[in-house]
Amino acid sequence: MSNHERFLIDGAWREPHTTARISVVSPSTEEIIAEVPDADTEDVDAAARAARRAFSEGRWRGMSVAERADILDKALGIMQEQIVEIRDAVISEMGLPVSVADMQIPNAVTSARYFLEVARKDPVSEVRHTSYGPTAVVKEPVGVVASIAPWNGPFNLMLSKVIPALVTGCSVVYKPAAETPLDAFFVADALAEAGVPAGVFNLITGDRNTGRALVAHPEVDKVSFTGSTAAGRDIGRECGGSFKRLQLELGGKSAAIVLDDADIASALPGLAAGIWFNTGQICMSYSRVLVPRRRYDEVIGALVAAAESFVVGDPFDPATTMGPLVSKRQHERVLGYIEIGKAEGAVLATGGGVPTGLDKGFYVQPTVFTHTDNSMRICREEIFGPVAAVLTYDTVDEAIAIANDSEYGLHGAVFTGDPQRAADVARRVRTGTFSVNSFTYNVEAPFGGVKNSGMGRDTGPEAVQAYYELKAVNLSEDMEHLFA
Template sequence: MDQHPGVYIDGAWRRSANRESAAVVNPATEEPFALVGVATDSDVDEAVRAAECALPGWAATALPVRRAVVARMAELLEERAPELARLRSLSMGAPYRSSLKLSNSAGLLQMYLETIDEVQFSQVRRDRFGDSLVLRRPVGVVAGIVPWNVPVRNELKKIIPALLSGCTVVLKPALESPLVAGPLVEMLGEAGLPPGVVNLVVGGGDVGEALVRHPSVRKVAFTGSTATGARIAALAGPAMKRLQLELGGKSAAILLEDADLDATLPSLLAFGFGNSGQICASLTRVLVPRARHDEVVGALAEGASGLVVGDPMDDRTTMGPLVSQRQRDRVLALVSSGRDEGAALVHGGSAPAGLSRGWYVAPTVFGNVRNDMVIAREEIFGPVVSVIPYDSEAEAVRLANDSRYGLHGAVYSRDDAHALDVALQLDTGTAAVNSFDIPVSAPFGGVKDSGFGRENGVEGYGSFLEYHSYKLTPGLAAAMSRP
């Protein structure tokens, strides 16, 4: 069984202080295939102190040098994509074919390289009260805590904007899928990143809490469940740490009366069942005109039956298992609650036939769902789509917004302008028209229980930078304003 170290500090691998390891389990076979070292509180302290020591030098590094590291990292990602894709598929079950694209991670880095040039780090301001110098400086040591559902992309979304902003990082991946983090930190070193700028500690919730509590951590960037986000906020609040929380979702797709179902269906299938439904922005509530309910339910069921569920390493597979037995059991319990509350189970709802091993759940479609049912309220984080009928557009908007979450949404219509008018009424951080995706140059994040702060785009640097203002004499202001 492969052994992977789980502590990387100041540019070198370390054995964890307690020398303990955790098994990484292949969800398609239910068998451990690797061991990873688990950090202790003392490892966390060393990692944060290494990041703190590296901070002054990295913050003072010229932006072109920081950009060069990230540009080289983008090249290395493409070169080592097969290795990263294999680790990703083995640890959390995503089909290798889709993992090989690594969710366009190289493109994500290119976006960061383009948008960092839009950040104004220094500005002289003049008003009737005098002149001032306004600087934006790195916030300091950042704790990046990521979930298991999209390895590689999750880690990069925490590391790269921090590095370009001049911050240093301690990264903590989830225990379910920790293995890509090791190659990523090694690649950053190969790309020219100085020791100590990015450090790694693998562990569970206790390691995460130690990292959040550490007095030298100035910002926590977290993606994960709303419950964990609330816990992080409670721990970080007394120390006034900066927070960026990208949390849960229960996103609604509204099909308007004139929606072209043939054109819409591929999007609903891809983003209801993609990654086995383990995406925070998944379109898990499909709101349809009552007169079109049966048509849409039938099309979704037929589309779901065409998905190939199986071994993630098989090129024919389009949907793999859930990440763990615990996650599989939770999803099946929520499916049972849907049946108990009177929703119509049209497709799926159990393990697929012929798969006796692995934590699989067949793509599941419920019809005649009410918005007050548990399956319409809770983030299931599995391949379960609920179809909810409505009687008017106003009711559709009300139902979409009747959720404690507000991460994402989508509206489908043959009339793009009409769809946009409806999308503008959604109480969500993002929404799409006749699509699912939001371009990576746009800020991404949620409202309500879906968190706060934004990733991506020029806005994604905001919480990595602090404003500092200085009063200037007229002579200084004039000198600084010269080209």
């Protein structure tokens, strides 16, 4: 029995209680490449109770931050040695092109080390002198964390959730997306080999019901979830009832505003990356492009040329620049939205179907819609595929109003040659993250959303702070040195 058929619970690879299995399907070949258990409530209970025991016993949280960071750094080193195997697992399970994976997978390890350095430099106790006397403000780990990640960046998003939680002293039960569980086994093995104590990190696999059971489990103190807004809303209701701490990074419908002075040739790389990176399967994608009416034809021409320059195909082929969508379900969803756009009166400038010769696999052409308005479903709902809607505006005020006319508020951008105008637009667009003349995911800055795009921040120093609780200890003066 391979580890893919077991759960890591309380420091051991255990056979699951469940008999149900989930097939992992290659999005490029449509073939089953592995099976993993679909955890039931007894499996979830075992993992959550193991995490609670480990936290209560205190071996991990009783270490210094530096000691924990050293063990985690060792685990990252083990992952670094297996980077090709991890890369190939991610390519196989989600279709990420090897040309992208060769950068993204090693960068995920580098980013995880950034979180360790943040934690090392951040004091966990300070003494404040108040009118009531000295008070120690102490950072303590929040407890048992249920960490649930999506399929669109499985390895990097796993590390960005698990490493900050572990370095602060929390215990973790991690559930990867059902579509992309394979890379998580490498991480689990590395953490165990590096010396993370039994029960501190637990890995279970499963579908939505597994996630629901984990979120609802009474031993869980905090939920960290990245995924759809609909699922996040359900998780919020559950956590609100028991006052569990909650961190949500949800959907987006980000607008890239091209100002009338923008140099289109310079702007195009950032626009193209923002629309089509990861086959458009990113919550922060520029799925709406706002263009001055007088420059509409020019921008459309540039976007069409960019879309048609992508090499769509086998993700293991180094020449491929766009892989498949992750699953049959996602394939049908994206093609369905393209039909909705046409029915609403939008016009296809390019794309809109399955690429010639790629009938096997979940492929969709890079797609550009014109003649759209912000009331259309393709402009309001998250498609999560390689589809952009181009809208026109006459004034900057109108462009900002269109950008803000969304239930989402995750990301956005402005393209202009004028720094002052860029700053003005950046301040007025209501999002948690914003890029100027680029498409930037900066792990050293806080990333997250407002409105229906979630709460909390998943990167930057804030990613580490999110796993601490603050305790105020009112001291007598002879105690200050004990908390300094």
